[in-house]
Amino acid sequence: MAQIKNKILFPNLNRNPEDEFPKQRVPDYLISEVEKLIKLHGDLKLFVDWKTGASVTASQFIEDAYKIASQFKRRACRPGDVIPCLIQSDVNYFSFLLATWISGCVLSPLQHSFSQELLIKLIRSSHSRLLLCDVESAERCRAIKTECPELEEVFVLGNFEGCTPFDRLLDDEAFPRDELKRSEPYDPDETLSMVFSSGTTGEPKGVLLTQQNIYSYLLTARPKANRPGMRTLFVPRIGNVMGLVFGLRDVLIYSTTYLMPTYKDDWLFDAIEQTKPERALLYLPQILAITKHPKSETSNLSSIEAVFTAGMSISKDLQRKLFLKLPSLKTFFMFYGMTEFAGGTMRPFHDYEENDHRLEELRKNHKLKPDSVGHLWPMSLMKVVDENTGEILGPNQKGELCFKGPSKFKGYWNNPEAMADIEKDGWIHTGDIGYYDDDGDVFYVQRSKELIKYLGHHVIPSVLEAILKSHPAVEDAAVVGIKSEEYGELPMAFVTKKPGHDELEAGRLVKFLHDRVRDESFLRGGLVFIEEIPRNAMGKIIRQQLRDRAELEFQKASSLC
Structure with a gap:
């Protein structure tokens, strides 16, 4: 309790x-712990591709990390440099991650769902010189390199023309560990990673995670089993x-x-x-x-x-x-x-x-x-x-649920305004509505923010609303989520027509949207025409009013099926 x-x-x-x-850098701690485990239990396979059988053992995990960190040093990477990666998953990923941290660089995982324009913007703003990708995203990354002069080299897990094979990072012997060891004292507030989180305004934000943050994830709540x-x-x-x-x-x-x-x-x-x-x-x-x-x-x-x-x-x-x-x-x-x-x-x-x-x-x-x-x-x-x-x-x-503790992030990348919105007096304001009971159990009720989650995917209403309003017959639009036990939330749109466009059909407008978005953003909750989108005095959409109506419209449509 x-x-x-x-x-x-x-x-x-x-x-x-x-x-x-530990009062030491996260990569140093990880390496020392793994080396202890190797002595106790032998050289275990840590990561295995279930389909191909490719694997990385515990000793290889460390050895490869030092080789990659040595290649970073040969390429004059400095502490604080941002090294992005755009991959689904790979057995070599965690060695690359460890090498980044050994070098004092900032690992920045990107998402395949990001548009090309957004990827270019993020890589330009972070002044990244190196990038890791998989074969699936190699063509996109090669095109990004032509748009971003500072991006000197794209490494690919596999082979793709115009990219450097990842294996080249492992060709040469690693420098002695003393040459790779950093001289600066341990700083718990040092940034290790920049992970992007989808916001409610349509622009993902770079979340800066520190040594202390990573320790708070790694060393707490470990099941006894x-x-x-x-x-x-x-x-x-x-x-x-x-x-x-x-x-x-x-x-x-x-x-x-x-x-x-x-x-x-x-x-x-x-x-x-x-x-x-x-x-x-x-x-x-x-x-x-x-x-x-x-x-x-x-x-x-x-x-x-x-x-x-x-x-x-x-x-x-x-x-x-x-x-x-x-x-x-x-x-x-x-x-x-x-x-x-x-x-x-x-x-x-x-x-x-x-x-x-x-x-x-x-x-x-x-x-x-x-x-x-x-x-x-x-x-x-x-x-x-x-x-x-x-x-x-x-x-x-x-x-609103608010939290404080060592897992609280350091800040947003180049976005102090967004930081001021979410952090107040040291507390993170989640934008989620909930409560706790007399026993201290926490209950989530609903999302105060605009963000819709469909099967774990972030669906941003403002993006869909902008597309709907780009149709010549649409005056205004709002998108909200309908709760679904199986899928989380289903996006549903409310639309007002421009005068003289009464002939506009819901099905045609839905197709207009679906032709321009990914599958997870489809209007699985439907589309309803209304006379006016409810807004407050500041012009903001009163979404709760629309959510209540959406539940009724969805129930009515379901009863007719």
């Missing part, structure tokens, strides 16, 4: 985990915090991590049967596949003991279905947070079988509340504030 003091929620701990952070030699199936999105950190947490428990560089539902079941993982990092699409796909009836999924997920709240009903499909599943870990404050809450959902005698015991001990997003991360503080007055609210009062 958490502690509540002056309406502030504190984790129920008798120690301060932050005091236990972890043990060396475990196997983990990782369906990653390298461009987010989970993709950045989860693989490194696996390194520290000395687990073999099986990566899926590309994903298909059928392959998920093949990968589970072939690798027999005890642990799996899955997102909503994979959880839905396990509960619904025909192969779930015939595949052997009995190896999985723990599932980890983030980015989307998983309903109680879906949790139950997952436990039924995975006969050995003991714990389902769901994390709530944001890129700017990844360690918000964490909760393990235990076996939901009604006849399980543990269920009532867990409820009595306040450990199991199906609608809760969990307890506080071990080092986080939380408060709930009134959105309008800023007043701190007590238990069971709904308001």
Whole structure:
């Protein structure tokens, strides 16, 4: 049970985990820990491509990192240089990551969903000289190089004309470690990574993560069931915090991590049967596949003991279905947070079988509340504030969830205005509405921000609204999300027509939008014509009013099907 003091929620701990952070750079700590593990358990395969069998052992992980860091030095990379990467997943990624940190550079994972114009803008603004990509994105990156004079070299995982093969980074011997060791004293506030988070205004922001941030992710909330030699199936999105950190947490428990560089539902079941993982990092699409796909009836999924997920709240009903499909599943870990404050809450959902005698015991001990997003991360503080007055609210009062702690990000890249909006008096304001109860369990209610999440993808209403309003017959438009148990939220549009365009049909306008956006931004909630988009005195859309109407319109349409 958490502690509540002056309406502030504190984790129920008798120690301060932050005091236990090593007083050394993260790469130095990782290398020393891995070398200890090699002596204790032998040279384990740390990363394996489940489909090709390509692998990186623990000793190779370190050796390759030093070779790559040496190549950075030969290319005159300096501490603070931003080195972006645009890849889905690869067994060599974490050696590249470690090399970047050894060199004092800033790793910046980019996302394949970014437009070409945005990628060019981000690489120009960060003055990046080197870039890592996969074959899938190589053509885009080669074109970026022609647009960005400062980008001197593009490394590709594989072979692609006009790009330097990644293997060239491993050709030469590494410099002695003393030559690569940095002389500056350890600084917990030193930036290690810049991870991009989709905002609500249509422009992703670079979230700066420090040594302290990374330690707060790596060294807290480690399940006691972890043990060396475990196997983990990782369906990653390298461009987010989970993709950045989860693989490194696996390194520290000395687990073999099986990566899926590309994903298909059928392959998920093949990968589970072939690798027999005890642990799996899955997102909503994979959880839905396990509960619904025909192969779930015939595949052997009995190896999985723990599932980890983030980015989307998983309903109680879906949790139950997952436990039924995975006969050995003991714990389902769901994390709530944001890129700017990844360690918000964490909760393990235990076996939901009604006849399980543990269920009532867990409820009595306040450990199991199906609608809760969990307890506080071990080092986080939380408060709930009134959105309008800023007043701190007590238990069971709904308001904006705010967090403070060592996982709080350093700031936004070249965007002090956005930082001022999200951080106030040291507290991160999430834009999410929720509350905590008398036991300190945290509950998420709804998103105050505009952002819509469909299957974990960020759908930005303002982008869709701009496209809709570009149609010659459209006067105004607003897009909101409809809650969906299976998909998170479904985008739905409200549109007003210009005078003299009564003939405009919803189907034609939907096609107009769909021809210009990616699949995840499709209007799966529908499109409705209305007389006027509700706006406040400042001209801002009153989205809650539209959300309420959207639920009614969607229910009405569903009843007619």
